[in-house]
Amino acid sequence: MNFAFSDEEMGFLKDFQDHLAQERQRSDAAVIFAPHRETDSWLVDGPERRAFMKRLAQAGYIGMSWARDYGGRERPGIYDYLLNEELSSQGAPIIGKGVGCIGKTIIAHGSDRLKREFLPQILAADIEFALGYSEPGAGSDLASLRLRAERKGENWVLNGQKMWTTSAHFADWYWVAARTDAEAPKHKGISVFLVPMDHPGLTVTEVKTMGDHRTNQVFFDNVDVPGDYLVGEENAGWRYVCEALDYERFALYTVGPLLLKFQSLVELLKLARRGGAPLAADPVIRARVAELACETETATMLQRRVIARAIKGDVPTVEAAMYKLYSTRLGRSIANYALDCLGPLGLLRSGAPHAPFDGRWEMSDRATVVDTIGGGSSEIQKNIVARRGLGLLVGA
């Protein structure tokens, strides 16, 4: 059994770390690299972070695993993973939706027209996408979505509502799953569309999560979409959505932020004092943090299992569910324990006088709750492990 990366992979990583070291010399580095940002470290949400992405594109780091015919380098997916792991470990925005979920789906199923229009813009990091799947009545049970798309001549007209759309307030394009056949079984009547976010029929309103993460609800009022912007085949959308999620499991499941969080806890214990003695000297605290160290190592290994299966070309559904369940719960435990150690002052929010670490752990405690919901809640991950991993079928 070999958990190590190859010399070539390590060489790539070293080159990329050098690239990031150069980036860190820039005067706007503090806006780009934010290692203690919580849930939104992957968002491209400001001009500096967008410009950072464009520089990544110019250096050839975007679309590495795409076929050469589409401007890629045909490198194995492990390179996308290594890239994202390093980016997220340093708090920089990661590559994801555009190059992975959307780009790869367009390559596999999109028309030549969509390929010509979108692939070059994705490779150049010129456009940002929002993903419109969830609705008020369709989250865990996504196939129940109801946003209606009706054919009117050459166009489609979309009416209804999406919920929890991250990035809708700054994205350029909306990747939307809509119901195109209300009579078909629910998985068979869904299609995917591309809609410009500045369409006058779209209204975006803010929803703030308890972790301060901005997400949005989006209302569709007679949003007409030219037929060219239907992705792939009509009513085949469920397959495209599932394939896109498979990619997400591979490249977006980074462990770096969790390791950073644990390291920050260790630093806190070295710095904080109680009754004149460092917290790190307390045997009860040392025992608990040793347990958390073991759990952090376990999370790292669970994540490696996701990668190992994905590299073989398998879909790591059960491994990814285990990793998401375990790592997000551990994130909660670490943040929670930091608050225990800080005592009452730890509950002060950022900006309040005397807030330790400027309220970072208070914020982390709230944000880590959100991590257990977005991308599929913990209960759904448990269902996947029980059903698909252990064969414990409901009603069997």
Ligand SMILES: Cc1cc2nc3c(=O)[nH]c(=O)nc-3n(C[C@H](O)[C@H](O)[C@H](O)COP(=O)(O)OP(=O)(O)OC[C@H]3O[C@@H](n4cnc5c(N)ncnc54)[C@H](O)[C@@H]3O)c2cc1C
């Ligand atoms: C920060 C954040 C960002 C997000 N970004 C996006 C985005 O960009 N685009 C997008 O489309 N969506 C996005 N989502 C939505 C996310 O995918 C859903 O919130 C998630 O899938 C849960 O769906 P729901 O909120 O409708 O909860 P529900 O599905 O209604 O679940 C409510 C509760 O019931 C439990 N539950 C549901 N079904 C079962 C079951 N079968 N067995 C056991 N328990 C169950 C759930 O675990 C949960 O505790 C985001 C969510 C968050 C929090």
